[in-house]
Amino acid sequence: ETGVTQTPRHLVMGMTNKKSLKCEQHLGHNAMYWYKQSAKKPLELMFVYNFKEQTENNSVPSRFSPECPNSSHLFLHLHTLQPEDSALYLCASSPAEAQGDQPQHFGDGTRLSIL
């Protein structure tokens, strides 16, 4: 299925490792989002990029570092994570944040496990 693609689908890493999650969309959208979905908690918005500029950071710890080189790609760089960071990380896109109501297309997510 085309739309929003996330890689890898699964990632296991130690607390001292550095890894990156990748998200790609070719829907012509200009806004991209990172969400965290933990067990027993609501889906949490982490970051929003609109036209490659970060417009929101929902008090996310600095061990998560987003990067948006262009409107089609979004990365989440991870370093020195904690066990409580184990979760499903979802990427989403929408046409543009400033235009009325925004349908969002989601990826399948990356299941991250911190050892």
Next chain:
Amino acid sequence: AQRVTQPEKLLSVFKGAPVELKCNYSYSGSPELFWYVQYSRQRLQLLLRHISRESIKGFTADLNKGETSFHLKKPFAQEEDSAMYYCALIIRAGSYQLTFGKGTKLSVIP
């Protein structure tokens, strides 16, 4: 801070019975409300949005500002409606805030 409450973690109904998935929000201004759905082994997807006043797959949702609710309804449940349903609230007041509820798992019994 704004909040979205879905009081039921699990809702089971028989096929053909009416369905109502509850969603309440806390926000004093003008919210934008959405329902998202995730079917088994599929990705999260938008179901409907209050601004559009549309009916998708037989589901409707009306924003009730007096009761601060946005309940999702369908008159006759189908087996294929079994899924996780998430209510979400967007606020654009200076900054962009999107808040999801914890979700309700709908199980339609054949």
